[in-house]
Amino acid sequence: MKHTSTLTLLSMTLLLGACGGDGDATQARGADPKLPEPQRTLLPSMKIAEPVNWGDSKPTVPEGYNVTAIATDLKIPRQTLVLPNGDILVAEGRGGNAAKLKPKDVIAGYIKAQGNTKVKGGNRLTLLRDADGDGKYEVQTVFAENLNAPYGLAFANGKIYVANQDALVSFDYKTGQTQASGQPTKITDLPSEVNHHWTKALTASPDGRFLYVGIGSNSNITERGMEVELDRARVWQVDAQTGAAKTYATGLRNPTALAIQPATGQLWTVVNERDELGPDLVPDYLTSVREGAFYGWPYSYWGQNVDTRAQPQDPKKVAAAVKPDYSLGSHVAALGLDFSSAVMGPAYAEGVFIGEHGSWNRADPVGYKVIFVPFSKGRPSGEPVDFATGFRGADGKTRGRPVGVTVDPRGALIIADDLANTIWRVSRNR
Numbered sequence: 001m002k003h004t005s006t007l008t009l010l011s012m013t014l015l016l017g018a019c020g021g022d023g024d025a026t027q028a029r030g031a032d033p034k035l036p037e038p039q040r041t042l043l044p045s046m047k048i049a050e051p052v053n054w055g056d057s058k059p060t061v062p063e064g065y066n067v068t069a070i071a072t073d074l075k076i077p078r079q080t081l082v083l084p085n086g087d088i089l090v091a092e093g094r095g096g097n098a099a100k101l102k103p104k105d106v107i108a109g110y111i112k113a114q115g116n117t118k119v120k121g122g123n124r125l126t127l128l129r130d131a132d133g134d135g136k137y138e139v140q141t142v143f144a145e146n147l148n149a150p151y152g153l154a155f156a157n158g159k160i161y162v163a164n165q166d167a168l169v170s171f172d173y174k175t176g177q178t179q180a181s182g183q184p185t186k187i188t189d190l191p192s193e194v195n196h197h198w199t200k201a202l203t204a205s206p207d208g209r210f211l212y213v214g215i216g217s218n219s220n221i222t223e224r225g226m227e228v229e230l231d232r233a234r235v236w237q238v239d240a241q242t243g244a245a246k247t248y249a250t251g252l253r254n255p256t257a258l259a260i261q262p263a264t265g266q267l268w269t270v271v272n273e274r275d276e277l278g279p280d281l282v283p284d285y286l287t288s289v290r291e292g293a294f295y296g297w298p299y300s301y302w303g304q305n306v307d308t309r310a311q312p313q314d315p316k317k318v319a320a321a322v323k324p325d326y327s328l329g330s331h332v333a334a335l336g337l338d339f340s341s342a343v344m345g346p347a348y349a350e351g352v353f354i355g356e357h358g359s360w361n362r363a364d365p366v367g368y369k370v371i372f373v374p375f376s377k378g379r380p381s382g383e384p385v386d387f388a389t390g391f392r393g394a395d396g397k398t399r400g401r402p403v404g405v406t407v408d409p410r411g412a413l414i415i416a417d418d419l420a421n422t423i424w425r426v427s428r429n430r
Helices: 002-016 103-114 315-320
Strands: 065-071 077-082 088-092 124-129 139-144 152-156 159-163 167-172 185-189 200-204 210-215 234-239 245-250 255-260 267-271 283-288 326-330 334-339 351-356 369-376 385-388 402-408 412-417 422-428
Touching: 065 124, 077 152, 077 412, 077 422, 088 152, 088 402, 152 210, 159 200, 200 255, 210 255, 234 255, 255 351, 267 334, 283 334, 334 412, 351 402, 351 412, 369 402, 385 412, 385 422
Parallel strands: 077 402, 152 200, 255 334, 334 402
Antiparallel strands: 065 422, 077 088, 088 124, 124 139, 152 159, 159 167, 167 185, 200 210, 210 234, 234 245, 255 267, 267 283, 283 326, 334 351, 351 369, 369 385, 402 412, 412 422
């Protein structure tokens, strides 16, 4: 009987996702979004991201830019890191071990799985090298393997830092290495029990003294109980030398990428917000991360908008909740973040690039692209601009899903595509 009920719910869900439209048109984006009222239903609308191969096509980029695939046949590329000599490291893997709680979790898992690659995660770092600077990466080799769902990457203090799903580790590095010289050194353990949100984002302070780790919640809205949320939904600050860790900011449901603003040294993040309040709630967002600040999860969203599903409530926490800086729209699933510079051209010289993996719980899909959010005087300003599109075509087929984005000082944006298992390079035409 339980199996039959699950199948019935699945059929209902597929029917709910059968229609489509202009998802972006309903999205509230920017510094002051107008949020709709919450919508509670038995199941959210869901739309399968039906994968197809790129074939002869490739992402669409602005006039004056060129896009090429510099690595293919990877094993679920997530985030990338440009090393000082121009080599690129790619973290590959798939993590998580959270059990399904309810039939709707089984359905959601099925829907999401249809839009993901069937390739097994590599649990490794791959190195790419363009020795002559012509934009073609002649070397593609495994730098390190037998890792545990590596995701976040950073370089500082002559070391490569890797955030596995269960620990922060480092590799000693000498310029030009194409393979790690030994096993990684553990810096500190990271929360990994249940691991509903398994990705661990990572960046380093400008002086290399501290590492910042983004740790997602173990649930959508505490349905597993608050006891499994210990040390979750927050950013840690880790002493790179001693491994001593402390909480830096809290109430961040799933901080999936971190970056330091070059001019100010300010830490920024993109956050995937909660589900099941309707197709246009709650906005995923870009925000600066203030030390000691609380950003709302689970008690409220976008400042003091109370989420009554989180019980017991904490009015003092709600009153102290910091409103994020910039709405990206609901369910876009922002997974990549990097600050731009003049190497990307005048139109993209000041601001951030953001990789949007794409929605699964909207009838009208959103995301599936790389956007640019312009900055002015160190703050987001104006509407987001599409930079790389076509990952989900007008035919409804999904050719790719952006994850990490990294600005290469040579004058290119590196995009990890974990559906096509490809690394794209978007460069300016000279």
